[in-house]
Amino acid sequence: MTHLVTVGRSLRSLAQIACLCLCLVIGFGAMPAAQAAPTYAAYLDLPAVNGDGAGGGGLNPALPLDESELFAALEQARADGVAPRRYATLLHQYWLVVSTRNAGIDLATWDPARGVRANERTFNQVYVNYLRLTTSRPDFYWTGLAGLAGGSFASGFFDMSDVGVVLDVPGINQLGNAVADLLRNTPEELVRVLPDDIRLLATEGSRLSTEDVAWYQTRLMIMQKHIFTDLVPMHEAYVALGIRGIDEMYQAGVLDDDIHTAWQGIASGTRDGLIDALIRMTDREQNRVIADQWDVTAAGRAPIGRVLTYVSTVAGKAAVPGVLAPGVFAPTTVRAEVGGRTLTLRTPLPNFNWADRDPRWTYLIGDLVPRHVDLELNPALGPAVLGEPFWNKLARGRLVPRLPELIADLTSQWQIGE
Numbered sequence: 001m002t003h004l005v006t007v008g009r010s011l012r013s014l015a016q017i018a019c020l021c022l023c024l025v026i027g028f029g030a031m032p033a034a035q036a037a038p039t040y041a042a043y044l045d046l047p048a049v050n051g052d053g054a055g056g057g058g059l060n061p062a063l064p065l066d067e068s069e070l071f072a073a074l075e076q077a078r079a080d081g082v083a084p085r086r087y088a089t090l091l092h093q094y095w096l097v098v099s100t101r102n103a104g105i106d107l108a109t110w111d112p113a114r115g116v117r118a119n120e121r122t123f124n125q126v127y128v129n130y131l132r133l134t135t136s137r138p139d140f141y142w143t144g145l146a147g148l149a150g151g152s153f154a155s156g157f158f159d160m161s162d163v164g165v166v167l168d169v170p171g172i173n174q175l176g177n178a179v180a181d182l183l184r185n186t187p188e189e190l191v192r193v194l195p196d197d198i199r200l201l202a203t204e205g206s207r208l209s210t211e212d213v214a215w216y217q218t219r220l221m222i223m224q225k226h227i228f229t230d231l232v233p234m235h236e237a238y239v240a241l242g243i244r245g246i247d248e249m250y251q252a253g254v255l256d257d258d259i260h261t262a263w264q265g266i267a268s269g270t271r272d273g274l275i276d277a278l279i280r281m282t283d284r285e286q287n288r289v290i291a292d293q294w295d296v297t298a299a300g301r302a303p304i305g306r307v308l309t310y311v312s313t314v315a316g317k318a319a320v321p322g323v324l325a326p327g328v329f330a331p332t333t334v335r336a337e338v339g340g341r342t343l344t345l346r347t348p349l350p351n352f353n354w355a356d357r358d359p360r361w362t363y364l365i366g367d368l369v370p371r372h373v374d375l376e377l378n379p380a381l382g383p384a385v386l387g388e389p390f391w392n393k394l395a396r397g398r399l400v401p402r403l404p405e406l407i408a409d410l411t412s413q414w415q416i417g418e
Contacts, residue, residue, distance in 0.1 A: 039069075040090065043063055043077075043087065043090040044087055044090070045086055046059075046060045046089040047060065047089065048060060051226075052226050052293070053112065053222050053224070053225030053229055055111065055113070056108070056113070057107060057108055057111070058097070058107055059089050059092055060089055060093070063089065063093045065097060065108050066097075067101060070090065070093060070094040070097060074090055074091060085253050088253050088254050091249060091254060092233060092249070095237045095249075096232075096233045098236045099232040099236045102132075102236060103125055103129035104125055104129070105122050105126070106122075110122055110225060112225060115217075115218070116217050119221055123154065123157065123221060124154060124394070126150065126228055127146075127151055127154055129232070130143045130146040130150060131143075131144075131386065131387075133147075133232075133235055134147055134386055137235075137239065139266055139269065140235060140266070141376050142282060142285075145278065145318075145320070145368070147386070147390070148318055148319045148372070148393070149319070149320070149368065151319050154394055154397075155397030155398045156397075172205050172208055172308075172311055173205060175205055175311065175406070176204065176206045176307075177205065178407045178410055179201050179202040179205065180202040180206070182410070182414045183199070183202050186345060187416070189337060189338045190334055190335075190336045190338065190345040194345070197353050198332065200303050200307050200310070201310055204307045205307060208308075215301060216305075219296075222293065226290055227285055227289055227290060230284070231281065231285060233249075234263070237249055238263060238266070243264070246260065246263040246267075247260075259280060259281070261276075261280065262276065262281055262284075265277040271377070275373055278369065278373065279369060282364060282369055283361075286357075286361060287357065287361060294354075294355040294356075294360075295355070295357075298353065306355075309354055310354075313353055313354040314326070314327060314350060314406075315406070316354065317397075318368055319397060320368060320372050320385075321375055321381065321385060322374065322375075323367055327348045327350040329363055329366070329367050330351050330352055330362075331347060331348055331349070331350065331351065332346075332351040333346050333347070343418060344417055344418065345415070346414075346417075347413065348409055
């Protein structure tokens with residue numbers, strides 16, 4: 001009997017334990033499951049470590065380059081009410097990926113450090129894309145200027161490539177030698193007061209090495225990618241979402257007050273608004289995006305950086321109708337006392353170097369931008385010039401075919417008088 005009571009008690013105890021376990025299971029089952037971190041969590045507060053275009057790929061290696069992944073993360077962050085400043089680099093990267101896709105550029109392999117051959121197609125495609133944007137959106141004045149001026153710039157880039165392969169081909173060497181010959185027949189008093197860049201062209205132009213040119217080409221490709229990375233994504237955001245896309249980039253801190261005002265001008269559709277946007281975007285490009293990079297380039301491999309940036313200035317002439325070559329807009333004229341007389345030397349060489357901020361802006365705002373505005377406002381000429389294939393502009397602007405004429409002009413217009 002005692003044994004039966006003991007067994008009964010044991011069974012009741014087991015039943016109680018089983019009931020307790022069941023209650024615990026039910027209780028834990030009713031508790032909410034631990035929430036997995038949202039996909040975008042790893043993409044918040046990231047810096048744009050490659051925003052200056054110096055490296056390959058996108059803005060931050062922690063971000064994917066897949067458009068659908070970026071879009072999904074962005075949509076989730078928006079839906080969860082995340083402050084735009086926290087997903088600024090994610091947002092910028094998304095529009096950068098959209099931009100390169102529309103431009104036919106592989107962002108993953110876009111790396112200036114890989115050199116000219118690896119980047120040749122991308123370098124050209126950037127300018128093809130500027131013209132694509134401006135022909136599809138006539139209110140995008142800045143992309144029109146970037147495409148036309150860029151075509152001229154790319155022409156010089158190709159000539160640099162030729163010189164880099166065979167240093168004795170017509171190019172920088174011939175230009176430097178021509179200036180050296182002119183200086184030898186110029187009174188020393190006048191030579192001494194010429195800008196340093198002209199004297200450097202004469203002394204160093206024939207000494208450039210393939211390494212010098214390759215270095216300069218890389219510098220140009222870095223600046224090109226920097227401009228694209230900064231300015232093209234905002235254009236694609238506006239194409240897709242209108243001013244709402246611009247406002248989000250502004251709230252995220254990707255755009256500042258000045259460029260936000262530029263987009264409001266474009267959205268207004270007025271002539272004054274479009275012109276104001278062109279000036280603000282050109283100012284952003286030249287005076288903020290790449291200003292420091294021009295400084296570094298001009299100072300690099302001294303004195304070679306000055307020589308190569310000055311050669312770009314001598315040879316540069318944007319394919320905008322009516323625009324003056326730098327040497328025509330601001331020719332070098334100097335005066336000095338020679339043998340008791342005041343002599344004047346007039347040259348067709350520019351008295352500024354494109355790498356220098358203030359004179360570069362003076363040229364841009366004094367001639368290039370106004371002539372581009374004239375083009376944009378011309379209902380017949382504008383579409384014809386902007387719609388011309390990039391490859392035609394490229395061939396026409398190359399320096400090597402124009403070199404004999406350039407040297408002939410240099411010789412005939414190098415004049416000494418009282």
